[in-house]
Amino acid sequence: xxxxxxxxxxxxxxxxxxxxxxxxxxxxxxxxxxxxxxxxxxxxxxxxxxxxxxxxxxxxxxxxxxxxxxxxxxxxxxxxxxxxxxxxxxxxxxxxxxxxxxxxxxxxxxxxxxxxxxxxxxxxxxxxxxxxxxxxxxxxxxxxxxxxxxxxxxxxxxxxxxxxxxxxxxxxxxxxxxxxxxxxxxxxxxxxxxxxxxxxxxxxxxxxxxxxxxxxxxxxxxxxxxxxxxxxxxxxxxxxxxxxxxxxxxxxxxxxxxxxxxxxxxxxxxxxxxxxxxxxxxxxxxxxxxxxxxxxxxxxxxxxxxxxxxxxxxxxxxxxxxxxxxxxxxxxxxxxxxxxxxxxxxxxxxxxxxxxxxxxxxxxxxxxxxxx
Amino acid sequence: xxxxxxxxxxxxxxxxxxxxxxxxxxxxxxxxxxxxxxxxxxxxxxxxxxxxxxxxxxxxxxxxxxxxxxxxxxxxxxxxxxxxxxxxxxxxxxxxxxxxxxxxxxxxxxxxxxxxxxxxxxxxxxxxxxxxxxxxxxxxxxxxxxxxxxxxxxxxxxxxxxxxxxxxxxxxxxxxxxxxxxxxxxxxxxxxxxxxxxxxxxxxxxxxxxxxxxxxxxxxxxxxxxxxxxxxxxxxxxxxxxxxxxxxxxxxxxxxxxxxxxxxxxxxxxxxxxxxxxxxxxxxxxxxxxxxxxxxxxxxxxxxxxxxxxxxxxxxxxxxxxxxxxxxxxxxxxxxxxxxxxxxxxxxxxxxxxxxxxxxxxxxxxxxxxxx
Numbered sequence: 170x171x172x173x174x175x176x177x178x179x180x181x182x183x184x185x186x187x188x189x190x191x192x193x194x195x196x197x198x199x200x201x202x203x204x205x206x207x208x209x210x211x212x213x214x215x216x217x218x219x220x221x222x223x224x225x226x227x228x229x230x231x232x233x234x235x236x237x238x239x240x241x242x243x244x245x246x247x248x249x250x251x252x253x254x255x256x257x258x259x260x261x262x263x264x265x266x267x268x269x270x271x272x273x274x275x276x277x278x279x280x281x282x283x284x285x286x287x288x289x290x291x292x293x294x295x296x297x298x299x300x301x302x303x304x305x306x307x308x309x310x311x312x313x314x315x316x317x318x319x320x321x322x323x324x325x326x327x328x329x330x331x332x333x334x335x336x337x338x339x340x341x342x343x344x345x346x347x348x349x350x351x352x353x354x355x356x357x358x359x360x361x362x363x364x365x366x367x368x369x370x371x372x373x374x375x376x377x378x379x380x381x382x383x384x385x386x387x388x389x390x391x392x393x394x395x396x397x398x399x400x401x402x403x404x405x406x407x408x409x410x411x412x413x414x415x416x417x418x419x420x421x422x423x424x425x426x427x428x429x430x431x432x433x434x435x436x437x438x439x440x441x442x443x444x445x446x447x448x449x450x451x452x453x454x455x456x457x458x459x460x461x462x463x464x465x466x467x468x469x470x471x472x473x474x475x476x477x478x479x480x481x482x483x484x485x486x487x488x489x490x491x492x493x494x495x496x497x498x499x500x501x502x503x504x505x506x507x508x509x510x511x512x513x514x515x516x517x518x519x520x521x522x523x524x525x526x527x528x529x530x531x532x533x534x535x536x537x538x539x540x541x
Numbered sequence: 542x543x544x545x546x547x548x549x550x551x552x553x554x555x556x557x558x559x560x561x562x563x564x565x566x567x568x569x570x571x572x573x574x575x576x577x578x579x580x581x582x583x584x585x586x587x588x589x590x591x592x593x594x595x596x597x598x599x600x601x602x603x604x605x606x607x608x609x610x611x612x613x614x615x616x617x618x619x620x621x622x623x624x625x626x627x628x629x630x631x632x633x634x635x636x637x638x639x640x641x642x643x644x645x646x647x648x649x650x651x652x653x654x655x656x657x658x659x660x661x662x663x664x665x666x667x668x669x670x671x672x673x674x675x676x677x678x679x680x681x682x683x684x685x686x687x688x689x690x691x692x693x694x695x696x697x698x699x700x701x702x703x704x705x706x707x708x709x710x711x712x713x714x715x716x717x718x719x720x721x722x723x724x725x726x727x728x729x730x731x732x733x734x735x736x737x738x739x740x741x742x743x744x745x746x747x748x749x750x751x752x753x754x755x756x757x758x759x760x761x762x763x764x765x766x767x768x769x770x771x772x773x774x775x776x777x778x779x780x781x782x783x784x785x786x787x788x789x790x791x792x793x794x795x796x797x798x799x800x801x802x803x804x805x806x807x808x809x810x811x812x813x814x815x816x817x818x819x820x821x822x823x824x825x826x827x828x829x830x831x832x833x834x835x836x837x838x839x840x841x842x843x844x845x846x847x848x849x850x851x852x853x854x855x856x857x858x859x860x861x862x863x864x865x866x867x868x869x870x871x872x873x874x875x876x877x878x879x880x881x882x883x884x885x886x887x888x889x890x891x892x893x894x895x896x897x898x899x900x901x902x903x904x905x906x907x908x909x910x911x912x913x
Contacts, residue, residue, distance in 0.1 A: 194590055418746075423753050
């Protein structure tokens, strides 16, 4: 390929990437990164080389925060932090920062990711499971309309999209609570419009809808910052991170730079509202095809279905494996389901264009009729 | 600039970057990243988009580990981990993992970075300062030849290079101890040959000598892994990270990719031995010029002088500021000393070519004679 070639031009065979994350980036974002790689904003340096204490880098962080605030309608009552360690470190950081003397919080259990979050909270206090999809094999988000807060609970925790189980808590299904709601939004942030004022804290790893692995967004209501304990490691202290504008140590500059570009791309495409329209169209197209097929089956409760991760099965595990293998031969990559649940998973985040969904449906049709 | 232009070709005016980190990357590393950005190893995907569970990414991590082991001569008695959160998170992770029931360790205090490390250890146990440069204003590494281990100490901690103070514990000045030695090698890893077998654990953020911010290398002697407590957050549990081959969660793939390229560059340039030869030449050139100058002064004990971060002063703080400002106008960037100590700091890591040091000396000469 040539250095300035686009994705289309550069490949003999077009490849589609259905990975659950790291995932597809918008083509024009990659193009801009490529163009700027030796000289970021006339500094004569790569963005990978600039000092985080210099004004160019500080401006990058400020602009990125402003973009995120605008796209998600985040008011000044909230702080935006850029952290490291992924959602997985937040599973621990949330209880370490938000537990008060009670060391107790309510958790809505919807799959693998909440399981890990619950385990981290249980290490230092008590995670009370107030609703669980476990009896439904996590194929349905439990009814959240009548939740009651446990006595002395410090917050209510949930995951808005479950990448492994292929379910989501849609904006209209969000619970109402007297407790601050903490949400792991790693896999559907910027995909639909949630009302930020409903939340006490939102966190999300960037590598699905916002860029590359290495930076985690934390949006936290300012009054909750006071709960942070000085006894915790500095790097997971929200209050300290906020007071240092996310530059307590050398931040992951390049990951923030990619985030900045992706946010600009989302804005250009019409913002989160337009993303949601397109995501619903893309997901409907695929779910409709599956529901009308004799070979493929999705067992998720219709109202709980994820717009981001569409999971489905063929009649047997062997056939699932065969399907994923043949798909890969045809340039449809990373369709194998998560090892915990098997089956097939097509992740179709914001950056996956409609033609990527269409390409999958075409392949599924051909596969079903034996003509692939 | 053109997308495939090199640094030289792309700029009207050549810029030199003396930042303490993030810092200069080898030109050919940036070139390769640019060329491969749309298609990593014929996957038809960017390295920023590939799944960390796929064989291409696993091969990247395996190769990177093998390269690091070869360059640093790391035996199979040690594990190599790729973590997040920078050295700063390791300041907490080290005591959280290596403290035994005693919760006590010896610390050699040589400046700002050890101060922060000591503070983290003191949150959960006791850091005993067994040697300190504080009375010498950290301009000299204390004598480490007669250290005695404290009773019940779990390890001996030190920092091999102090970026802010411009000092280093050279390989020949390393202490001998009955305790496992833990070293923060963030700012001089791969710059000189240390005997790995002397250490129990080495950690280093990548953004100085190894690539970009976002990945932290941990090299840990296998017997120490057993000390990791399950009560700690999963993301800072060395034993768990080791058992998951650093892929407990989505790792910072792009940062590891850049690390891989930098390690290959070091290998091609003759390995750490050759880096050390060049680093000594570069640093000598600059220290010799300073020592023979009437305007510039370096107050660091000669045997403690860093090869990576050369700090110096003009007669007054005002003149320091003026010098840094004029240097910047002439394309010599980020020479301002750390805000804690002021003065001027020239960071000349592995990737800074000798001509970068020469360019600084030339400017210093012209500045001194008023002809800049």
